[in-house]
Amino acid sequence: MEEQKNFLHSEGDINTTAERTRWQSQLDHPQTEEMLGEDARYFLHQSMSTPCLDVLEKADGIYIEDARGHRYMDFHGNNVHQLGYSHPHVVQSIKNQLDTLPFSPRRFTNQVAIDCARKLGEICGEDLNRVLFAPGGTSVVGMALKLARVVTGSHKVISLWDSFHGASLDAIGVGGEACFRENMGPLTPGVERIPPAVSYRGVWPREDGSDVHYADYLEYVIEKEGGVGAFIAETVRNTDVQVPSQAYWQRVREICDKHNVLLIIDEIPNGMGRSGEWFTYQKYGITPDILCIGKGLGGGIVPMAAMITRDRFNVAQSISLGHYTHEKSPVGCAAALATMEAIEQDHLLEKVKADEAYVRDRLEDMKSRYELIGDVRGVGLLWGVELVKSRQSKERATQEAEKILYRCLELGLSFKVSQGNVLQLSPPLIIDRSELIRALDKVEQAISEISAG
Structure with a gap:
């Protein structure tokens, strides 16, 4: 009991x-x-x-x-x-969009979608400038996992225990929370979970509070497992607010580069300014290979999410990574663009x-x-x-x-x-x-x- x-x-x-x-x-x-x-x-x-x-x-x-x-x-x-x-700038932008172009069918684009994608590239930094939109964060996690397989040729993924990346079968397959995986049977093959960098009650606590050894274990698993294509994690775990050190994340980035492992960062709950930066990874001075955002992107009104990746990973032309009905939603993009504008205008x-x-x-x-x-x-x-x-x-x-x-x-x-x-x-x-x-x-x-x- x-x-x-x-x-x-x-x-x-x-x-x-x-x-x-x-x-x-x-x-x-x-x-x-x-x-x-x-x-x-x-x-x-x-x-x-x-x-x-x-x-x-x-x-x-x-x-x-x-x-x-x-x-x-x-x-x-x-x-x-x-x-x-009901932020007035977001509300008005949505109303204006509804009066002109409420929906954009597949095979067509629209100006507000282009503007939104361009703006995301600007705030993400470096060469994170290739975008796919989806209705929710779980969906963009799925797209990120697909893209990682295309780029690396490997289905193997490392994630963290107690992590949350969405509630669909593929998302809980890389997630680490028991309450979502209970009684679900076989999940995503090739997933290895490792302990997160937790200083207060971590599995390998150190008196000085350091946590880089958790990153060292990531490298150990990559080397022992072989054929790992991606490591997925939140920069700061949102649920119970676990905050790794900058040294930890610098080491993770170094390990992923060394072993040709794609770093997928999930900023779905923490993105759009919650850390004081556009995205929490910017606080640590690193850049992911694939970025997942959502939730606040739609201004608290429209379900809206995006996967952003590096220009050189634009290699899936023959594969439908995210063939979603609202792939380039004008209303969703209007809300997202207005959200970014409001964050800037309101400092x-x-x-x-x-x-x-x-x-x-x-x-x-x-x-x-x-x-x-x-x-x-x-x-x-x-x-x-x-x-x-x-x-x-x-x-x-x-x-x-x-x-x-x-x-x-x-x-x-x-x-x-x-x-x-x-x-x-x-x-x-x-x-x-x-x-x-x-x-x-x-x-x-x-x-x-x-x-x-």
């Missing part, structure tokens, strides 16, 4: 716990209760999704609002909300770097005063607060984390819990400093109350 409980807590807040039952029992709102019942009746149930938590009616700026009129600062947003919700990259310093100091101060906090880590406006029952044993404080989640919802703040005990805080990049202060006040209030028992 304990093993099953730990498995269920491998990602997110769970929709079958006592805390969820308690939350729904106090809603006291017939319309909400009826809609949740209808939702549970018509949607297929799955972990972390349906049955649902609440019913939403509005989303604007950094806030979501439920059917009862309760407003929540959204620090979750499924990572699509870099610009918050959000510079703002995020300033916010990073504030959040780091605030969370470290909390850690110094609450024994419940075992670790604090993050970049830009992506932060993880790991809760433990004991700093010595590092036993995960899963019940406390869930209680804090629901207490924060009562206080008007929504976020997610990862790995059962990590509060993952990822606010919209447009959040102003006073709102950020109020949000962290709510987090501290909840931690203080739960710590006091």
Whole structure:
């Protein structure tokens, strides 16, 4: 039973716990209760999704609002909300596009798709200038894996345990989270998983906190396995916010170059400015061979994703890598282009770097005063607060984390819990400093109350 409980807590807040039952029992709102019942009746149930938590009616700026009129600062947003919700520049761009060209069939192109692809090449750097669009991040991961096979002639891939690259069979085939692979049977052949560079509770911890030896193990596996075509990873793991060192990533890039292994970087949740750079890999001074982006690319409105690769890998002319119905969606491209324009016009990259310093100091101060906090880590406006029952044993404080989640919802703040005990805080990049202060006040209030028992 304990093993099953730990498995269920491998990602997110769970929709079958006592805390969820308690939350729904106090809603006291017939319309909400009826809609949740209808939702549970018509949607297929799955972990972390349906049955649902609440019913939403509005989303604007950094806030979501439920059917009862309760407003929540959204620090979750499924990572699509870099610009918050209903950003006026994105909304207007979509409206304008709908009035002219709402859809572009296969074999035809359009100006906004060309402009969007060109702009992506500009912000990615070096020779990352060949683009394919798709409706979602899972799809572009699949395209990246296909392209890697074409370029290298090998189907073998190395990925990281506990990683997430999407929920389709090919994506979970290279993913490392048990809750997505459970009972799925045979998955992608030729995939080897290795431990991620985790400093706080990694499998090979070192007293000085160094993590380059995790990269050295990557080389060991490449050499022993033979015929490896690609290594896929997030630069910074989004779910529970694992932040490797620059030395680790420099070493990984060196290893991939040495062994002719393509480096596929998944920036689907963290791209579009969350780290204070357009893409998190830029913070580490490396460049991937294939880049996967999505989520926030569509401005929090349109499902939109892209695979970007180097010019010299334009070698799949006879293969359909991503033959998607909305391959060059004018509306999706209008949303993506407007998102990039808004990030530039609102100077959000510079703002995020300033916010990073504030959040780091605030969370470290909390850690110094609450024994419940075992670790604090993050970049830009992506932060993880790991809760433990004991700093010595590092036993995960899963019940406390869930209680804090629901207490924060009562206080008007929504976020997610990862790995059962990590509060993952990822606010919209447009959040102003006073709102950020109020949000962290709510987090501290909840931690203080739960710590006091």
